[in-house]
């Protein structure tokens with residue numbers, strides 16, 4: 001079984017650095033696909049209430065026979081539940097068939113509705129009640145993180161943000177890290193869009209290491225200390241995306257991939273200030 005490193009979090013727990021994302025996996029297919037991932041060796045699943053597939057994730061976990069404490073489960077509070085996190089997490093746990101998750105995130109800050117501090121206070125309570133082991137945020141800019149820090153005594157364990165070779169917000173990453181918050185990459189493969197996986201810098205490294213470009217991108221994240229959970233509904237890709245611990249990118253390969261950054265133009269998803277209430 002592949003040995004996946006764990007990253008320590010600021011609350012004394014730790015998280016497997018590589019996991020499996022299930023955004024846009026059809027709810028009817030989720031149990032089957034997550035079962036393939038668990039069979040391949042993944043032990044960290046990233047879902048969200050809004051993905052509509054928590055039930056399938058829960059069924060795959062139950063059917064796997066793998067002890068609960070060997071699987072790390074993340075889910076997220078959707079934008080229209082910032083005032084209602086308690087009931088929202090209860091609903092997620094019910095759909096997952098679990099008595100707690102390992103990580104619960106505020107999915108987007110939604111500054112226009114201005115309830116994310118209230119939501120964060122609720123997450124602190126949910127953690128105290130043992131309904132989630134860790135709490136964090138997603139798509140928070142430094143200004144949102146600073147506001148949580150001023151208003152409450154708890155710093156988010158993670159911030160889950162868009163991050164891939166075409167979009168590398170290093171300043172925000174460094175700010176989060178300086179405050180003890182670990183960074184998770186969503187769309188670690190840039191969702192396979194805009195020709196990312198056919199860039200010569202990636203193809204050359206892939207040829208040099210006898211792998212394909214997606215594993216090279218995932219290695220680049222790991223070597224940068226980032227937590228990743230690529231999504232795939234293709235069994236061969238699910239397996240190749242976890243087979244990334246037997247090679248190491250050179251400094252020159254790392255720099256070549258870093259040079260692909262396109263700044264704001266490289267985003268494939270919404271800007272944190274634009275994603276509003278559901």
Ligand SMILES: NC(=O)c1ccc[n+]([C@@H]2O[C@H](COP(=O)([O-])OP(=O)(O)OC[C@H]3O[C@@H](n4cnc5c(N)ncnc54)[C@H](OP(=O)(O)O)[C@@H]3O)[C@@H](O)[C@H]2O)c1
Nearest residue numbers: 021022023186187188189190191192214230231232233234
């Ligand atoms: N917090 C947030 O706001 C947020 C937003 C977006 C995503 N996320 C999380 O992050 C996870 C990953 O991000 P994502 O799903 O947006 O995108 P992603 O993982 O960057 O890319 C997924 C795409 O890449 C393809 N792919 C996967 N492995 C491949 C390989 N080895 N070779 C070639 N193509 C490959 C997949 O195709 P196939 O499926 O067809 O194989 C799919 O089209 C999500 O599932 C979700 O858990 C969070």
